[in-house]
Amino acid sequence: MTDRAQQIAERVERFVRDTVVPYESDPRCGSHGPSDELVMEMREKARAADVLTPHILDDGSHLTQVETALVLRKSGLSPLGPLAVNTMAPDEGNMYLLGKVGSPEQKAHYLKPLLEGRARSAFFMTEPASEGGAGSDPSMMRTTCRKDGNHWVINGRKAFITGADGAKVGIVMAKSDEGACMFLVDLPDPAIRIERVLDTIDSSMPGGHSIIAIENLRVPADQMLGHAGEGFKYAQIRLSPARLSHCMRWLGSCTRAHEIALDYANRRQAFGKSLIDHEGVGFMLAENLIDLKQCELMIDWCAGVLDGGSLGTTESSMAKVAVSEALMRIADRCVQVMGGTGVSRDTIVEQTFREVRAFRIYDGPTEVHKWSLAKKIKRDWKASHGH
Template sequence: MPTVTPQQDSDRATRLGELREAVRRFVETHAIPSEDPALAHDVVRLDRVTRGLQARAREAGIYAPHLPREHGGLGLNWSERAQVLEEAGRSFLGAPALNCAPPDQPNMINLLQQGTPAQQQKYLMPLIRGEIRSCFAMTEPAPGAGSDPGMLRTVAERVNGNWVLNGHKWFISGAVGAAFAIVLARTDDGATMFLVDAGNPGYRLVRNIAGMDGYQIGGHGEILLERCVVPDDAVLGLPGKGFDYAQARLEPARLSHCMRFIGRASRAMEIAQRYAAQRDSFGQRLCELQQIQAMVADSHIDLHASRLMVRDCAMRMDAGEPVKHESAMTKVFVSEAVWRVADRAVQIMGAQGISDDTPVSMIQRELRPFRIYDGASELHRATLARRIFKSGMRP
C-alpha cells in the first residue's frame, strides 16, 4: 500500500472542507427552498423536484459522494462521507438530490458488488445517472419476514428453465415509481436475491402505504408477486447467498442513516435555538430559562456523542475491520439520540414546534421511524447482549 504523506493528508482534508461547504451551500440555496409541506406526501411531485435538484447537484460537482470515481461519484471513504452526508441530511431533499438516499444507495452497493456486467449496464448505470429508481423488497405481512428475515415466505421455484416467484411484500420504501425491485425470496438453495422489473406481468404494486414520515421518495409500497416469471440472469449474485448480501448492505445503510439524520436533528435544534433566543415569556427570553438551557445542552451532548460514534464506526470500515457490533451500537444510540434532540426542539418551540410553519414537526415525525428502520432498537439490544455473553466481551 503506498505511503500517504502529511502533505497529501492536508490536501485531502482541505478538499473535504471545500466539498462540505459546497454541499451546505447547495442545501441552503436549492434543497431547503424546494421543501414544501404539500410536497411531503406527493410521491409524483417529489420525483419531479428531485430530478431537477439532481441536475443542479451534478453542476455543483457534489453528486454521488458514495460512488467510486469510475462510476461518476466522488470516491469518498466512510470517514469523509460522514461529514458530507450530515450536511446533505439537513434537508429532506438533500440526500435524494445527491443520489445518496435509500433504497437506491444500498441497492447500488449490491449491484456494484454482486451484479454481472450485463446487470450493471441495465440496472446500475441508469440508477447512478438518476434516470430510474429502485426498491428493496424483503419485508412481508405476518407471518412473513419482518425484524426476523428467517421468516421469509416469498418463494422462487425453477420451472422450465426460469424462476417463478410468488409472495407478498409491504412497507417497501421507494416502491411507487420504481423501475425494478431487488426481491428476496426462498429457493431450494436458501434465500436468494432477484432483479424484477416493475413492468413484469407477475409484479403488481397494490398501493402506497401512508405513514407518519414525509419526503419518502417512492413512498412505502405494498407489492404482490403472483406467478412472476424471471430468467436465470435475474438472480443477483449466487443462489442461497441472499441473507449474506442483505447483511452486507445493512451495516453501511445503518451508518448512512445515522449520518443523514444527525444533520436533520441538528437543523431542528438550530431552529429551536433561534426561537428561544428571540421569544419572550414571563418577562425574560426563553434562552435565559434554565430548563430551556438544559434541553439545548443535552441536545448538543447527544449530537456530539452521535458524531463520535459514527466517526469511530466509519474509521473502522475504512480500515477494513468488521463492524457488526459497533454499527449495531451506533444505530441504537444515534436513532434514539436524534429523536431526543428533535423532541426537545418541538418542546422548546411549543405550538410552533407542532405546526407546519417550520420543518421541526416533520423532522420529528421522520426521525421516529428510525428506531425501527434497519432493525428495531430492541432487536439490536438483544443481539448485542447475546454476542457479549457468548464471547465474554468486557465493557
C-alpha cells in the same frame, strides 16, 4: 478528515442550504413523499452544481465510510437534501450493494441509471407480519423462488417496500431450496402488483411504503444477484453500512432542527427575557449539543470499523441504537423548545420529529439490535470461559 471530503461536503452543504431548503414548502411534497417530478427537478440542479451522487467518484469508487459520514450529514440538512443529491435510501444502499456484488452487465443495466440519478429503486425484503412473514427476522421469509429452465419463478407478498411506486429498479429477496436469493428486476412489472401505499408517520421518501403482491414473476437466471443461497450474506453487506448511512443523514436533519430551535429560543421572549435564558430551555439546548456530538463520534467510530475491512454488524447495531435514540431526544427537545410552532409545519422541526421516530423502527428496531448484542455478549462470555 480528507481534503477531498471537506471540499465535497462544503459544496453539498451550500447547495442544500441555498437551493434545496426553499423547496421544503413545495406543494409537491405529499404524505407519501415528494413527487418524482420534484425529485428530478432538484436533481437536475444538483447535476448542474456538480453535487449529484457526491459519495461515489467518477471512476466508480466510493468515498471511505468516514468521508461519506461527513458528506451524507451535510446532505441531510434538509429532509429533501438526500433526494436532491442522490444519497437517500433505499437507492444509496442499493447502489452500494450493486457495486459490491453485481456483475459488469448488471452494473451497466441497473446501477448506471441509479448513479446518474435518473431512476429510483426498491428493496423487496420485508413481508406482512399478519402472514408470519420476514421482518426483523429474515429467516421467516415466505416468498419463494424456483428454477424453471433458464428462469426463476417468484411468488409471495412484501410489505413496507419503500419507493416501490415509481421505482425503475427492484431487488427482490426470495427463498429457494439452496437458501435465500436476490434478483434484479426491471420495474414496473405486471407480476409485481402494488396493493396499496400505506399511510405512515414519515413522508420523506418518494413512493411511500407499499404492500406488494408478487405473482408468478419470471426472472432470467442472469438477473440473479450473486449466487443462489447467499442472499442473507448480501443483505448484511447492504444493511450494515445502510444503517449507518441513515444515522448520517438524520444527524444532519437534527442538526438543522437544533439550529432552528436555537434561533427561536434566542428570538422569542417570555416572562421578561429570551427563552434561552430560562434554564428549562437553555438546558435542553445544551443537552442537544451533547447528544449531537456523541452521535457524530459514534458514527465516525463505526465508519472507521467498516473502513478497516470488518463487516461491522455489531458496531452498526450499536450505532443504530445509540444514534437513533439520541436523535429522538434531540428532535423531541426541539419541538418542546418551540412549543406550538414546533408541532406546526412552518419549519422542518415537526417533520424531523416524525422521520426520526420512524427511524427507530426501520433497519432494525432498537430492541432487536439490543437483543442481538446481548446474544453476542453471551457468546463472548462463553468463549472466554471455555464453555
